[in-house]
Amino acid sequence: MKLSDDGKRLSYRHLRKEQNVLKRKRMGSSIYLFALLLLIIFFFMKESGLFTTFTIDQESVPPPANLHPVVEERSGQFIKQAADKGITVVITDGFRSSEDQDRLYEKGRTASGNIVTNAKGGQSYHNFGLAVDFALKTPSGNIIWDRQYDGNKNGIADWTEVVEMAKALGFEWGGDWAQFKDYPHLQMDFGLTIAELQRGKRPPNSSSLIADSEKDE
DSSP, rough: OOOOOOHHHHHHHHHHHHHHHHHHHHHHHHHHHHHHHHHHHHHHHTTTTTTTTHHHHHHHHHOOSSSOOOHHHHHHHHHHHHHHHTTTEEEEEEOOOOHHHHHHHHHTTBBBSOOOSOOTSSGGGGGGGGGGEEEEEEETSEEEOOOOTTTOOSSHHHHHHHHHHHHHTTOOGGGOOOOSSSSSSEEEEEEEHHHHHHOOOOOOOOOHHHHHHHHHH
16 A cells, blocks of 8 residues: 555655654763773773872871972071172061962952052962072161162172072072062072972972082082
């Protein structure tokens, strides 16, 4: 018996509908299998310890509470070198807690004063004991940040001399930065970024670094 044109159209629509249903079922099954595979991979990596490194780093490495020994030792070196040239250097800031950093960040924003930093708590090398700020002390006892001051009268600004001494000892100077120059700032990052320090990474063994620096002298 031959089907009428209307019957043929109904059969064709019914067939297409069944095909679409089958496609959706196959797609649903594929998504389910893919999600199951991801879950298995995640479980395997978790059991293997691949997802615990970040947590372990943060929990097992306490945040610093003082200047790093190498930074402290080399700060003392450039202070002594400067003194030998008739320049008195004063360290105005060293290790800075995250709370102190946040208060400093608020200056010029929600607190009175000028903006002195773009770094919030945990975003500065000071917070990890890897930076110092310095100033000069005049014979009369005044603390100054005058980068043109030539107290030892040798024709070279004292500030410039101190910066060169510090850089020779491995410090990075904030005055060399392309943006937001920080002229009193000296830091030693030991090749570590702020993000790495936040994740719990720390500089190498301090005693060996100090020993290496003493050999070089």
